[in-house]
Amino acid sequence: MxxxxxxxxxxxxxxxxxxxxxxxxxxxxxxxxxxxxxxxQTYQKCLRQALKDQGLTKMIDDxxxxxxxxxxxxxxx
Amino acid sequence: xxxxxxxxxxxxxxxxxxxxxxxxxxxxxxxxxxxxEILNQDVDPAxxxxxxxxxxxxxxxxxxxxxxxxxxxxxxVLEYSEVxxxxxxxxxxxxxxxxxxxxxxxxxxxxxxxPENPKHTLFTQSAQLKASGALCRFANKxxxxxxNRFQDNAHIGxxxxxxxxxxxxxxxxxxMMSMTxxxxx
Numbered sequence: 001m002x003x004x005x006x007x008x009x010x011x012x013x014x015x016x017x018x019x020x021x022x023x024x025x026x027x028x029x030x031x032x033x034x035x036x037x038x039x040x041q042t043y044q045k046c047l048r049q050a051l052k053d054q055g056l057t058k059m060i061d062d063x064x065x066x067x068x069x070x071x072x073x074x075x076x077x
Numbered sequence: 078x079x080x081x082x083x084x085x086x087x088x089x090x091x092x093x094x095x096x097x098x099x100x101x102x103x104x105x106x107x108x109x110x111x112x113x114e115i116l117n118q119d120v121d122p123a124x125x126x127x128x129x130x131x132x133x134x135x136x137x138x139x140x141x142x143x144x145x146x147x148x149x150x151x152x153x154v155l156e157y158s159e160v161x162x163x164x165x166x167x168x169x170x171x172x173x174x175x176x177x178x179x180x181x182x183x184x185x186x187x188x189x190x191x192p193e194n195p196k197h198t199l200f201t202q203s204a205q206l207k208a209s210g211a212l213c214r215f216a217n218k219x220x221x222x223x224x225n226r227f228q229d230n231a232h233i234g235x236x237x238x239x240x241x242x243x244x245x246x247x248x249x250x251x252x253m254m255s256m257t258x259x260x261x262x
Contacts, residue, residue, distance in 0.1 A: 001103045004112045004134065012114065019118075020100055027127060028092050028162055032120045040118070047114055051132075059174045060116065060132065060155060066183065067170040069157040071117040071130045 005050035011043040079224040081204040085235055086197050089242050091165045091190045094198040097241040098167060098188065106237035109137035109230065116155075127160040133171070140222055146215060147176050154182075165190050180223060181207045200238075202231060 003012040018036035026035065051057050061073050087094050102113045112134040120127050133154040144150055156171035167188040173181065184204040191197040206224050208216040 001113065004114060004132075015115065019115075020096070023099060024092075024096050027120075028096070030162065032125055032127075032162075034120065040115075043115075047116070056132070056153065059153065063155040063172055063174045063177075064157075066172040067155055067157040069130050069155070070128055071157075
């Protein structure tokens with residue numbers, strides 16, 4: 001599956017792979033120490049720029065209260 | 078306003094089904110889900126709960142009336158979820174962002190061990206669809222169309238998850254076989 005910005009696709013896929021492995025082999029076994037932090041940060045840097053370029057940032061922030069999200073715009077910056 | 082409620086038992090353990098949730102897209106049954114991005118994800122150090130925020134982009138054919146009123150066929154949805162590995166619960170809440178001034182679609186989903194059989198997983202889904210008064214005489218018709226489409230998508234969504242679970246089980250089987258062969262070789 002492509003990212004909303006093609007540039008971010010390989011980074012997204014790398015993170016998805018890392019996350020799925022961590023989730024099934026560590027997290028579900030009670031070992032929740034993150035092991036995909038660097039990969040996540042690289043993916044996020046690209047994604048944040050894409051969200052900004054596509055004008056989606058405000059829309060996302062406005063929708064957070066409706067779904068009880070704990071995150072804010074400043075997370076992962 | 079339209080309300081939607083459904084429940085389904087997946088005959089697989091909660092761990093496998095919750096993993097399938099993360100690996101759900103893309104799948105053949107739900108081509109309308111075009112992009113899924115992780116916006117935020119962390120483990121709450123106080124509770125061990127995995128918290129995730131996702132952006133989902135959906136595009137699918139819609140009746141002409143909907144296309145004319147909404148001005149498009151693409152929408153963005155925001156989803157927040159929490160996975161508690163101790164309690165074995167996955168809870169998800171989502172809301173459409175696009176066209177939210179015309180139609181509000183809020184969905185709440187849970188995956189928990191089936192109380193009748195803890196080796197199986199109970200899936201519950203509830204949703205509320207409400208058209209804005211600004212749609213005037215079209216409000217009811219729009220709600221009807223979107224509610225029907227929501228039902229269709231809910232059905233293929235379940236089929237899609239089952240397919241992903243099957244894939245995960247097949248991978249595990251293949252891995253076990255290759256480990257057996259390696260051990261005996």
